[in-house]
Amino acid sequence: MTKCPWLILGDFNSILTVEDRINGAHVHQNEVIDFNQCIEDIGVGLINKKGIQYSCSNKRGAEDRIYSHIDWVFGNADWFGVYAGIEAVYLVPGCSDHTPILLNTEDINDDHLNPNLIEQEKKVLMLIEKWDAVYEKILRQKSRAIWIKHGDSYTKYFHAQLKARQARNKFTSICTEQNVRVTDPKQIHQEFIQFFKKLLGEAAPVMTGIDVTIEMDPVYH
Numbered sequence: 001m002t003k004c005p006w007l008i009l010g011d012f013n014s015i016l017t018v019e020d021r022i023n024g025a026h027v028h029q030n031e032v033i034d035f036n037q038c039i040e041d042i043g044v045g046l047i048n049k050k051g052i053q054y055s056c057s058n059k060r061g062a063e064d065r066i067y068s069h070i071d072w073v074f075g076n077a078d079w080f081g082v083y084a085g086i087e088a089v090y091l092v093p094g095c096s097d098h099t100p101i102l103l104n105t106e107d108i109n110d111d112h113l114n115p116n117l118i119e120q121e122k123k124v125l126m127l128i129e130k131w132d133a134v135y136e137k138i139l140r141q142k143s144r145a146i147w148i149k150h151g152d153s154y155t156k157y158f159h160a161q162l163k164a165r166q167a168r169n170k171f172t173s174i175c176t177e178q179n180v181r182v183t184d185p186k187q188i189h190q191e192f193i194q195f196f197k198k199l200l201g202e203a204a205p206v207m208t209g210i211d212v213t214i215e216m217d218p219v220y221h
Contacts, residue, residue: 005079007047009088009101011056011071022054024066044074045164047103050173051090055099071098080163081128087172104173135159 014035018027055071058064073088089102135158173183174191182188 003078005076005082007073007075007079008044009047009071009073009103011098013070015068015070016072020054020069022067023064024068039074043160044076045080045160045162047073047075047164048087048167048170048172049073049090050087052092052099053090055090055101057093057097059097071101073101073103075160075164077159077163080160080167082124084163084167085170085172087167132159135162 012035014032015021015027016032016035016039018029018032020032021027054067054069056068058066060066071090075083087104089104091100091102093099171188173181174188175181176191177195182191
């Protein structure tokens with residue numbers, strides 16, 4: 001594989017887990033083995049996903065309606081090293097049976113010849129190489145002998161999976177109760193605070209219905 005960030009996306013016509021389809025024929029575990037093995041072999045991880053849960057529908061009536069997640073966006077280890085904050089937004093499908101996928105590239109800077117950015121890139125790449133070496137040592141220690149035997153091709157897969165998990169655990173955007181998408185970290189912070197304040201309510205000054213008076217048993221007088 002080429003030594004640069006790249007991704008692959010589209011309709012793979014395959015699910016990754018048994019939870020990726022509702023209604024229709026029951027999903028067996030052996031249906032997802034080949035696709036998972038393919039992802040493992042080429043060493044990619046899932047781009048952080050937001051929006052619609054299922055990417056495809058057969059558009060039939062309620063009794064025959066089938067939803068499935070078969071449209072995917074994958075990136076290699078180098079992609080997550082440079083563009084970990086980029087997310088795939090699954091939009092409302094409209095009249096199509098597939099959901100459009102929008103890649104949020106707001107964080108990508110187009111000033112390719114900026115000397116300051118180039119210098120920062122060099123420093124970041126040095127750090128990536130350093131920590132990649134650390135990750136490789138950890139993964140080699142924890143992996144079974146067969147994984148160690150195959151060497152770098154499998155460590156690339158593990159790097160992609162680790163970085164994909166880190167990207168999925170990061171909140172880069174949320175939708176408010178008014179269905180407004182918020183990306184500013186401070187606004188996201190405030191939205192979480194307001195949501196849980198509304199959910200938990202205010203502290204009651206008096207616990208109504210509870211008798212706080214304790215009377216001593218006459219036996220102990």
